[in-house]
Amino acid sequence: MTSVFDDLVGQEHIVEILKSAVTASRTGVESQEMTHAWVFTGPPGSGRSSAAVAFAQALICPNQGCGGCNECQSATTGGHPDVEIIRTEGLSIKVEEIRELLTRVAWAPSMGGWRVVVMEDADRLTESAANALLKAIEEPGTRTVWLLCAPTLHDVLPTIRSRCRHLQLRTPSSDAVKDVLINRDKISPALADFAARVSQGHIGRARYLATNESARSRRELIMQLPLQLGSLAAALQAAQTLVDIATEAANKTSEDRDEKEIERLQDAYGKGATGRGMATGAAKAVKELEKEQKSRATRMVRDSIDGALLDLATFYRDVMMVQCGSSESIINADMREQIEIYADKLPSASTINKMDATMEARKELALNAAPLLTCEALMCKLARK
Numbered sequence: 001m002t003s004v005f006d007d008l009v010g011q012e013h014i015v016e017i018l019k020s021a022v023t024a025s026r027t028g029v030e031s032q033e034m035t036h037a038w039v040f041t042g043p044p045g046s047g048r049s050s051a052a053v054a055f056a057q058a059l060i061c062p063n064q065g066c067g068g069c070n071e072c073q074s075a076t077t078g079g080h081p082d083v084e085i086i087r088t089e090g091l092s093i094k095v096e097e098i099r100e101l102l103t104r105v106a107w108a109p110s111m112g113g114w115r116v117v118v119m120e121d122a123d124r125l126t127e128s129a130a131n132a133l134l135k136a137i138e139e140p141g142t143r144t145v146w147l148l149c150a151p152t153l154h155d156v157l158p159t160i161r162s163r164c165r166h167l168q169l170r171t172p173s174s175d176a177v178k179d180v181l182i183n184r185d186k187i188s189p190a191l192a193d194f195a196a197r198v199s200q201g202h203i204g205r206a207r208y209l210a211t212n213e214s215a216r217s218r219r220e221l222i223m224q225l226p227l228q229l230g231s232l233a234a235a236l237q238a239a240q241t242l243v244d245i246a247t248e249a250a251n252k253t254s255e256d257r258d259e260k261e262i263e264r265l266q267d268a269y270g271k272g273a274t275g276r277g278m279a280t281g282a283a284k285a286v287k288e289l290e291k292e293q294k295s296r297a298t299r300m301v302r303d304s305i306d307g308a309l310l311d312l313a314t315f316y317r318d319v320m321m322v323q324c325g326s327s328e329s330i331i332n333a334d335m336r337e338q339i340e341i342y343a344d345k346l347p348s349a350s351t352i353n354k355m356d357a358t359m360e361a362r363k364e365l366a367l368n369a370a371p372l373l374t375c376e377a378l379m380c381k382l383a384r385k
């Protein structure tokens with residue numbers, strides 16, 4: 001039988017815990033297995049929010065998470081009355097948003113059983129928002145299950161995390177990711193191997209690369225950048241290229257999604273609604289949505305640049321591997337020759353500096369630094385011997 005937990009690659013230890021929690025939850029009372037507040041942590045791409053969403057599905061599904069029934073499906077699309085998935089597009093979750101959420105979930109679950117709230121970016125809660133949430137989590141006898149996701153436990157306020165059960169996801173191995181791509185997504189073994197390797201256990205990125213040819217050619221362009229840093233002008237040009245490629249990729253994804261969302265919203269209001277109130281209501285909702293989409297687009301560009309920098313980092317990682325004499329474990333096997341020539345010319349201390357500089361640039365971007373400026377500074381550092 002298929003299960004919503006099948007998608008959690010390399011997380012067998014977590015799946016076991018969640019399954020026994022689901023079984024225990026059927027009694028309707030809290031127990032050692034089933035508690036009402038959980039924190040899912042794990043590196044990006046390990047699938048922490050997928051794990052939380054699968055758990056939410058299994059809690060409300062009559063078949064403990066079959067993935068196929070109405071309950072399971074509506075839970076992921078926001079159509080289930082007892083499941084809320086909070087995805088943040090902005091840089092923080094504010095107290096007003098939490099207060100609004102709390103009024104929405106204050107009612108008893110409509111179908112009996114549990115009401116489930118998945119918060120994908122609990123690390124973005126402002127302090128006052130976290131405090132408002134804490135009060136809700138502490139409330140006794142509640143029928144709401146809180147599933148909070150964050151990169152690490154340190155990203156969650158201590159008062160909140162002390163009341164939650166903690167599940168730590170692992171980065172799945174490249175082999176595990178490769179197997180899923182081959183068996184579930186029907187990707188050819190060679191392509192699956194490449195995508196799994198360069199994505200370093202990030203299942204979402206691996207699938208995206210494996211199924212998207214333009215994503216692969218964009219990555220190829222990014223990976224050539226370290227070889228094109230012969231002068232200051234070239235370094236600045238490389239920064240521009242990186243930002244352009246990443247922006248184009250992000251915009252492509254957001255445009256498709258934006259259009260569909262607007263259409264869906266208009267459908268919800270009834271296209272060509274005649275009543276005056278309806279028309280203004282729809283216009284206002286569309287405006288709100290467009291505002292949200294804009295802030296999401298900004299974030300997606302940043303995420304996309306971050307992905308490009310992660311790719312770049314694999315180049316210097318490989319150079320280091322070659323310099324250490326373990327060239328069989330390089331990630332970018334398709335660039336082996338270029339990497340070996342590069343490794344031969346560069347002192348290994350410089351390689352480490354370049355990796356550090358790349359990671360430093362990612363940190364700065366995460367702190368809202370200007371993307372092009374950050375990339376220019378980085379490329380200048382990467383251009384040095």
Ligand SMILES: [Zn+2]
Pocket residue numbers: 061062063064065066067068069070071072073
């Ligand atoms: Zn189901």
